[in-house]
Amino acid sequence: MEILVETIPTEISQEDNTHFLTVTGAEEHNLKNISVKIPRNQMTVITGLSGSGKSSLAFDTIFSEGQRRYLDSLSSYAKQFIGSIERPKVERISGLSPVISIDQKTTNRNPRSTVGTTTELYDFIRLLFARLGEAYSYNTGERMVRYTEEQIIDNLVQRYQNQSIAILAPLVRGRKGHYRELFQDLSKRGYLKVRIDGEITEIVPKLQVDRYKIHDIELVVDRIKVEDKDLQRIRSSVQTALDFGKDLIFIQNLKTEKIEVFSKSLICPTTGISYEEPSPNTFSFNSPYGYCPTCKGLGVEEKADVAKIISDREISIADGGIVAIGKYKKNNTFNYLQKLLAVEKDKLETPIEKLSEKSIKTILYGNGSDEKAPFKFEGIATQIERSYHDEISDTLKNWAANYISEYPCETCHGQRLRKESLHFKINGKNVADVTAMDLYEFYDWVLSLDTYFTGNDTIIARDILKELKERTHFLLEVGLGYLSLKRATGSLSGGESQRIRLATVRFSIKRYHLYFRRAEYRFASAR
Ligand SMILES: [Zn+2]
Structure with missing residues (x-):
């Protein structure tokens, strides 16, 4: 190891300490009793052959001792959280200031x-x-709103003065099921009416809906004409509806049948979609609460690259035009390809550029959507993607990796987050x-x-x-x-x-x- 500084110190003066960092007798790792004097406030380079001990001097001796002294200066209370660093093998180090590596x-x-x-x-x-x-609706671009219970009641009293309304609690949103138990339970609790798919209906014994259809069901908590004298009743109905509706409530004007949505969480005032309360994870592309579900936060998708699968369109499939499967062999793949091509009167020996669009598409992406196809063919590009992502075997994955490229994710356009997260703004x-x-x-x-x-x-x-x-x-x-x-x-x-x-x-x-x-x-x- 070459040391570009004097190697003396026996006696170290205070004067030396202000101008030099002095290491005496360093023996960490392969260092053999090295002593150096390094000028302070200057750039110093330690050079030498690999293995000569440069890092042992810089990191394992000087830096390590600096860190040890820093930790040593803390109170014993603080020290119990971090333990201690062992003293490097060195006789003495002086003129050392705080260290960063x-x-x-x-x-x-x-x-x-x-x-x-x-x-x-x-x-x-x-x-x-x-x-x-600030949350904005991804449906309409409007600012999302959130109300307190008091604001909902105030709004309702002002906007529906002297009008008849229904106070509804949404229970089922766009889900299948017969909901017999739900109706039974509501009836037991003394409720008389529900609104099923837009129609207000009496809860009769054994009421149920088509279990294979998608339903919207709301509980009719109250029907009332809004007047100041009934404020107490309105207040208590709103509270009940918010409990049943999990902080969401519908107000229906019984004359126009128009519905207005109020929520204690963030919702779009027009379409009623709601967002969860944001947390730092909402904006993390490393968290399932924040990342784009398609690319899982990578911003790119790894997909089959047609230009890699077919590198030269002047060659026929038989001559190895599809690089991923090579030249013609007697096997199932080529047998299937031949049959698929025959549908369009194409042949394995035809240069790929002369094949019909439909043949090429079927070869790459399969005939899965064609109900009348005599046999199912997965498609070479599809098979490559599956082999690459499923990780069933390393051999298959390595083969497939040759024909995969990264493309910007089509869902998030490379922005890595789910759409809700991308609809929170600060100053635009x-x-x-x-x-x-x-x-x-x-x-x-x-x-x-x-x-x-x-x-x-x-x-x-x-x-x-x-x-x-x-x-x-x-x-x-x-x-x-x-x-x-x-x-x-x-x-x-x-x-x-x-x-x-x-x-x-x-x-x-x-x-x-x-x-x-x-x-x-x-x-x-x-x-
Ligand atoms: Zn994405």
């Missing part, structure tokens, strides 16, 4: 890892959207818009939120915005402003990914400090 692993190949998740910025964005996102942007911005734009957007929120929301947003600003500012300072949060970590260059990790390390150190300060504070106040 960025390890040498270059990239994270996990396809789910992005600049946003690695820097933890995405965690704060998810939190911000969960607490302050949804999560996908935000992560698609480069960090300069993102920083401006975060700054714009300082004046966007009002009232109580300002207080909720304050800490989250502070964290987003600090972290993003750091990334801008290290020259990464051109990156977007959705950028895959695996596609970053070595230098980019080291700077990203530097940002993460910097903030996790800050978090440890905070964590221990709080722990010590709690300990002190407990005493």
Whole structure:
């Protein structure tokens, strides 16, 4: 190992400590009693043959001792949470300041890892959207609404003054079944009427509906003319209906038969679709609560690539035009193909470009939809996808992998989240818009939120915005402003990914400090 610094120290003065980091007698791993003096506030490079002990000196001796001293400085209360680090094999280290290490692993190949998740910025964005996102209906684009019980009653009294209404509690939404027990149970509880598929009906003994049809059923909790003198009755009927309807209630104007929907959870005022209360997981493409059900949050789908299956259309199938199955052999596959082609008067020996559209389609995707087909053929592309995804055998999967490519997911268009999650917005942007911005734009957007929120929301947003600003500012300072949060970590260059990790390390150190300060504070106040 070459050490580009003087190797002396016997006596170390205070003067030396301010200007040098001095290591005496390092013996960690393969180091043989190495002593070095490294100038501080300068860049120092340790070079040498592989195996000569560069990492043993930098990581296992200097960094390890720095970390040990930091942990040692914490109170014994804090230490019980982390245990201790063993002292490296070294006689003495002096002039050591706090240490940070960025390890040498270059990239994270996990396809789910992005600049946003690695820097933890995405965690704060998810939190911000969960607490302050505004929900919009994916059906109509309208702002979703949510009412308190009081608001529902106020609304009802104002809008239906002197009109006759039915207060309905939805019990069954678009489901099959005969529901005999349900009607029996309601009858026992003293209710007389239900609304089945839009018709108000008396609950007679043994009432049931066609079990193989899809039904909408509501309980008629009350029918009443809305007048101020009956406020108490209206209030109690609304409460009952909300209990039966699990926070959802229908008000029907008995004259026009029009239905109005009220809910204590988020619903579309026109179409009545509802969203669950958002949580940070709603915006995570790594959680089943947030990810797109089609691609499971990857943003891409792995599908058969026709250009790989058929590489040269001038060749016939017999001559190996379908790469995935090779040249003609006497086997079932070619036997079937021959029969399928015969339907369109095509032959195995015909160049693929001369085959009919229908033949090519059947060969690739099968004849499953054709009721009159004499035999079922799965289709080569379909079989490739199945072999690739089912993971029944490694051999099959490896064969299929040659003909698979990644395509943007057709459900989420690469945005990785379910549609409900993509319909929460802050200042006009949804999560996908935000992560698609480069960090300069993102920083401006975060700054714009300082004046966007009002009232109580300002207080909720304050800490989250502070964290987003600090972290993003750091990334801008290290020259990464051109990156977007959705950028895959695996596609970053070595230098980019080291700077990203530097940002993460910097903030996790800050978090440890905070964590221990709080722990010590709690300990002190407990005493
Ligand atoms: Zn998707």
